[in-house]
Amino acid sequence: MLTTLRRIVLAFGQEPELDTALQNMVGQVKTAMTTECCSVYLADYEQEHFLLMASDGLAKASLGRVAIGFSEGLVGLVGQREEPINIANAQQHPRFKEAPEVQEEDFNAFLGTPIIHQRRVLGILSVQQKQAREFSENEEAFLVTIAAQLAIAIANAETKGILSRNIKQKNRQYVQGIPGSPGLAIGNFYVSYPKAQLSSVSLTKVHQPSSQTKVFQHAVIKTKRDLRQMSDRMQGAIPEDALDIFEMYEHMLESASLGDEILAKINIGWNAESALKLVIEQYVVQFESVDDLYIRERATDIKDLGNRVLFHLQQEDINKPTPPENMILVAQEVTASLIAEYQHKGLKAIVSLSGSTNSHAVILARALGIPAIMGVGNIPLSSFQQKNAIIDGYSGEIFLSPDTATLNEYQHLVREEDELQEIVKQVIDLPAITKDGKSIELLLNAGLGAEFDDSMKNGAIGIGLYRTEIPFMERSCFPSELEQITLYKKVLNSFPRQPVVMRTLDVGGDKALPYFPISEDNPFLGWRGIRITLDHPEIFLVQVRAMLRANIGLGNLEIMLPMVSGTTEVDDAVRLINQAYFEVSNESDVAVAKPKVGIMLEVPSVIFQLSELAKKVDFFSVGSNDLTQYLLAVDRNNSRVAPLFDSYHPAVLRALNKIAEQAQVELIELSLCGELASEPGGALLLLAMGYDKLSMNAHNIPRVKWVLRHLDYKQAQLILSHCLMLSTAKQVHNYLNEQLELLGLGGFVRAGK
Structure with a gap:
């Protein structure tokens, strides 16, 4: 059964047309279960019904026509209960709904199971039989298993279908994503296609097959040449039988069946990349669906060969568009490096088909003030090519080829945003102080870019977080002490009479050094932050020495330790910092200032050790991004659980409030440097809790300062008291937005002014 299941799922994912994929699937399930009818219904939430999309056993004329309400019939019952329904004689069941057009009067036995993706019922998969009997437990288990396996594929295929239907409509069209970075943008899409991965190719048809045939043939020639060169280079270095792989690849390229099948796809209108994808993936499905392990492993060879040919097809593409004005960058997954590549080329917004709202790309987009929408879904990238659009980073809406009325509406909102x-x-150079006199310091998060530009201060009175790991990540080896001194001195000089908090090397998790690879099953709970540098004192000591030497003559350095989980780590780190201090002092002819040392509060264990830790360090700084991640047990880069990551979760807010209360008892300086500080609602709550400093990206400093200067501290405390009594993050968001609107500050949480 496992082989059958694998074959059905692979075949479904490989078929480019949703209707065909569904029809093939129900036929295969019917055969596998030796039953007389298999059908699939897809949910339409606008119409609130399940639509019969494919069937092998029901009347063909009813496909796409018969709809069953969410609260009607046995299909509706399966959807309501969200579990399998197994009935021996369906026509005698009180929920049975007769639909003459489907011609099911001969069927008695019924088994239906929901197709669920991310808690949402996408459809119903059912089988029927003339004989009145209950389906066996094994049959039920098989249907449930295949529905669960197909859920993601159907969700992706459904998204593609919805988009294509939206594009054909004349009226208001939009695609919904997840808001990542707030703001509005009107511009033109520029698609960044992944390199040489067949899985990322968007199926596209063309009008001139002959040119595509030539492109494919040239790519094959170049691939053969590469294979011969690789084989020649490795001659003598590896055993002769290991070189057979290159010869096998060449034979496969010369195979009449493989080449002819690709050319046949090109001749019916597919472009060369699409034809290659369709044929290669068809072979992959065939190989992966057999029991023999050796043959299954050949699927990897087929994919590798296909990607090699695809590389040359992409090189042959001479029609690559240049970035348009007012560019909206769209990619399968927009990365921080992609943003850095295009930010000086008219980048107005980003759209990422996958990825999470807490990725480094989103953090960089917020720092640059660029609207970002994430998690749009498995929509073909080619669907965005050469289209204009409106990006609403507040709601997560993308308006494709908007009509005049929608365009005029958003042009007005954009003007209001600019105003x-x-x-x-106006408040850049003014203090962050409430109307009734409560002040708070606003500091800068820096270090995302290779260069620190002090023109981007935007009214900050210091640096609350300088990420020292970024320069480490952009080199091919660990930077020398002298290189680090030069860099740190420049940063310290940017705020010569104000504090600059430098976080010691914080790598691991999702931040890797190319020359210091770390392979772990669970990296966020593994070797990262202070754990790495304590295990490698030679790296830690060089970095701290460089910081201390750069600080000579300035005296504004503060050192912060990341990922601390207990007092022992603090003791060990402080001992090494003292060692570095004495070394630098002995080498220097002038006095060396001893910096303040603080820790990041991001591991939940430290919440219960604040009293002990306060005696060992000079300040606390909450890293709200990781603290939220660990408190809620949510990987913030995992798109499947991204909706669960929310710093406004009541548990997170109560933890932040407890930290603030304890810090006041211990009389220790407290700041927060996560994304929560850069949001108007978050800054309001943190002010009310009693945080001394908030550190954020430069773009948001004036916005947060404006909000704080236009409210009373007592109002903020009342709002906090109410938020701490709420039970869900959604309630907190709604209440905060409502209060900001009442204060005349709604333009900071939605489109417009």
Whole structure:
């Protein structure tokens, strides 16, 4: 059964047309279960019904026509209960709904199971039989298993279908994503295609097959040449039988069946990349669906060969568009490096088909003030090519080829956004103080870029977080002490009479050094932050020495330790910092200032050791991103659980409040440097809790300062008291947005002014 299941799922995912994929699937399930009818219904939430999309056994004329309400019939019952329904004689069941057009009067036995993706019922998969009997437990288990396996594929295929239907409509069209970075943008899509991965190719048809045939043939020639060169280079270095792989690849390319099948796909209108994808993936399905392990492993060879040919097909593409004006960058997964590549080329917004709202790409987008929408779904990238759009980073909506009315509406909102941005600049040089006199320090998060630009201060009175790991990540080996001194001195000089908090090397998790690879099953709970540098004192000591030497003559350095989980780590780190201090002092002819040392509060265990830790360090700084991740047990880079990651979760807010209360008891300086600080609602709550400093990206400093200067501290405390009594993050968001609207500050949490 496992082989059958694998074959059905692979075949479904490989078929480019949803209707065909569904029809093939029900036929295969019917055969596998030796039953007389298999059908699939897809949910339409606008119409609130299940639509019969494919069937092998029911009347063909009813496909796409018969709809069963969410609360009607046995299909509706399966959807309501969200579990399998197994009935021996369906026509005698009180929920049975007769639909003459499907011609099911001969069927008695019924087994239906929901197709569920991310808690949402996408459809119903059912089988029927003339004989009145209950389906066996094994049959039920098989149907449930295949429905669960197909859920993601159907979700992806459904998204593609919805998009294509939306594009054909004349009226208001939009695609919904997850808001990542707030703001509005009107511009033109520029698609960044992944390199040489067949899985990322978007199926596309063309009008001139002959040119595509030539492109494919040239790519094959170049691939053969590469294979011969690789074989020649490795001659004598590896055993002769290991070189057979290159010869096998060449034979496969010369195979009449493989080449002819690709050319046949090109001749019916597919472009060369699409034809290659369709044929290669068809072979992969055939190989992976057999029991023999050796043959299954050949599927990897087929994919590798296909990707090699695809590389040359992409090189042959001479029609690569240049980035348009007012560029909206869209990619399968927009990365921080992609943003860095295009930010100086008219980048106005980003759209990522996958990825999470807590990725480094989103953090960089927020720092640059660029709207970002994530998790749009498995939509073909080619669907965005050469289209204009409106990006609403507040709601997560993408309006494709908008009509005049929608365009005019958003042009007005964009003008209001620009006006608001100009208005908040008025407070750049003013203190962050409430109307009734409560002040708080606003500091800068820096280090995302290779260069620190002190023109981006935007009214910050210091640096609350300088990420020292970024320069480490952009080199091919560990930077020398002298290189680090030069860099740190420049940063310290940017705020010569104000504090600059430098976090010691914080790698591991999702931040890897190319020359210091770390392979772990669970990296976020593994070797990262202070754990690495304590295990490698030679790296830690060089970095701290460089910081201390750069600070000579300035005296504004503060050192912060990341990922601390207990007092022992603090003791060990402080001992090494003292060692470095004495070394630098002995080498220097002038006095060396001893910096303040603080720790990041991001591991939940430290919440219960604040009293002990306060006696060992000079300040606390909460890293709200990781603290939220660990408190909620949610990998913030995992798109499947991304909706669960929310710093406004009541548990997170109560933990932050407890930290603030304890810090006041211990009389220790407290700051917060996560994304929560850069949001108006978050800054309001943190002010009310009693945080001394908030550190954020430069773009948001004037916005947060404006909000704080236009409210009373007592109002903020009342709002906090109410939020701490709420039971869900959604309730907190709604209440905060409502209060900001009442204060006349709604333009900071939605489109417009």
